[in-house]
Amino acid sequence: MALAVPAFGSLIAEPLFLMADTAIVGHLGTAQLAGLGVASALLMTAVSVFVFLAYATTAAVARRVGAGDLQSAIRQGMDGIWLALLLGAAVVAVLLPTASTVVDLFGASDAAAPYATTYLRISTLGIPAMLIVLAATGVLRGLQDTKTPLYVAIAGFVANGALNAGLVYGADLGIAGSAWGTVIAQWGMAVVYLAVVLRGARKHGASLRPDAAGIRASAQAGVPLLVRTLSLRAILMIATAVAARLGDADIAAHQIILSLWSLLAFALDAIAIAGQAIIGRYLGAGDAEGARDACRRMVEWGIAVGVVLGILVVITRPAFLPLFTSDSAVKDVALPALLIVALSQPISGIVFVLDGVLMGAGDGPYLAWAMLLTLAVFTPVALLVPVLGGGLTALWATMTLMMTVRMLTLWLRTRSGRWIVTGATL
Template sequence: MTAVPTEPTAGPPAGPSRRRHDREILALAVPAFGALVAEPLFLMADSAIVGHLGTRQLAGVGVASAALTTAAGMFVFLAYATTAAVARRIGAGDRRGAVQQGVDGLWLALGLSVPVALLTALLAPRVAEALGASPTAAPYAETYLRISALGIPAMLLLLAATGVLRGLQDTRTPLLVAVAGFTANIGLNAGLVYGAGLGVAGSAWGTVLAQTGMAAVYLVVVVRGARREGATLRPDATGIRAGARAGGPLLVRTVSLRAVLMIATAVAARLGDDQIAAHQVTMTLFSFLAFALDAIAIAGQAIIGRYLGASDVPGARAAARRMVEWGVGSGVVLGLLVVLARPLYVPLFTPDPAVQEQLSTALLLLALTQPVAGLVFVLDGVLMGAGDGPYLARAALATLAVFVPAALAVPPSGTGLAGLWWAMNLFMLVRAAFLVRRARGGSWLVTGAVRT
């Protein structure tokens, strides 16, 4: 590998044109958007269907969703680290090695998923209690958690397989799988919740079945690719350990960020059922918007990794600048949509006037921070694509240290749900400051097929 000097490069004359960057970004980001929003769309569908069962059910699913998103989401390095590593090898011209690295990621995902699923199911009551679920909402949270734990192996395999395809510059296959999975999820949930009368349990079963089907399709695609390139399907201890080491800093980064979301949910739960129900809807939209903006970041992971693997530093710099422009602009548009479309989507989540009243301010605050969120997600993806995990881990820990006291001050301050979402906005601003500082330097621009 080769580290470039810390001074920024002058610009992209030696790299592709701005128009070519746009084509590259859009070719990966547009399909990636559909694939990325699959999980929040699952949760949005669950929230919309369960919301009409009652506020207690919606509050219970809100607590369970936060726990599940954390249980699976903290292993998102299975996708992110794999994308960057595979893309570097593609840039260096080693396609067989790229696919082999992806297969090792699948074995790592399978090994991690089993204990996570068991712990989630066994600790469901304690998790609901720790997140502050009220006595009326806790039974629904426990039911949803226990059933959904069965889908965690599929969720982690989805992450790893998606990372392989993204690194290979293929985001269309994940899009097709996501569309099919979301469609199946809606049909299954509606049929099991209302048709079969299973209530919250039906919603959980519908999502588990949809996720399992998606994982099966991904495995078929990756196995066929491995055979075509001559890569072995057997587990390789060295490759699995290498994947785990590369993902370690990203795990720290993700756990820190997930802690922010868990603390926010716990604080909201202690404010009351109306507040946690409104917070659940707002967090669901937060996740949806985050994944929408992350589509550009996913393009960044794949493109930056490929450029650095090919030792094209000017191309990496120019692509990063253009993606930042796309991210901030997309954030402005999404923020406006959150505000203007409220009369259309709020009634879909809850008919309760008290919950709708709580939503009004929280949604405005969510909209306000979307341009900053666009910057944050794009730069996060750029640095992941460069393999700059250790810095991302340190920045996430520092951001957590700022957020915790701000969030814990909300209940005694009496600022309610609005105060909590002001704390969430502070969290995004601090993240932006750390990422901009790193991107302006050059220490993340390390070239070569493998970053060690």
């Protein structure tokens, strides 16, 4: 709990950024909110495919901490940060000139497309900062420090909200002001993280210079998690594309629900983050039984927290929607879909915890294959939603099916015990 509670704050930073953007942009109009829905899905995909920068780094650093080698642990983290900077620059180089084309390919309506392009093009400039934050957060988690990311996340969220409100309404920049406010806040967070990690590197005598072999090793270790994350992002992009084809009210409602779903997911993932750090440390120290016990306890917590979150969604959903839109059509579409989200939270609790446990153990290859299987099951069912009917509610029922498949694949792996490999390195 000492690790999980602070981890919650840092995990929800990006969803909270998105929810703040959604609340502020939503009152500009439905077309602007629909544009934000398309752009944010693309932006989150561009960043989230590299979430291995945090997860793989956490596991690698934690193993070395368990083995008592702090210098090596921080050196491993520095390799991840250098890799993040290189990947961020590459993404900007590709996405910035192609933003308009990508939005068109995603199926945005004529009314929403200009807003989506504006938001995406500006927000792309913050991608390197987001990747640096991911890698540096992984270093601190591996060192069993989740409080520093919490403090940085709180400061970043406050700055983001103030900047967005000021630039959107005060400076009258519209959706562009929301994007600029978020970019500035993200770079501020990245600078703070770098200062913290660099101080730790100097303290333990770890080199700050880029090491080609270390960067290459970090990239190779992250490939299975990249496949896993690409598959998950493909699922979310398919869901958003289906919602976009259901109509502007549906994609606007989907954006609101997806923002909430992301927040709930990261809340559950806070337990998994603690698991990554704890299990990596136990396995690095050769304590297989401690890793098993931690896994069992975290699954129990995941179920309990999922039940509580589901109840809260049911109770608050009538009051939640007016925060993001005044359009009655959007509210009518979103209400029944929110009920599906609420009912699925206990399943999500198990999924996110077991996902984190296997990441902490370095079981990336299995996670990659399991997510590819989930994608194969989800895709044809989701694409049938516009054909068979049911609207956004049916689409989110399909999302629940996806989470159920994930739960079964992860449960079978943890039951097998094959993920338990001890030692400072895999």
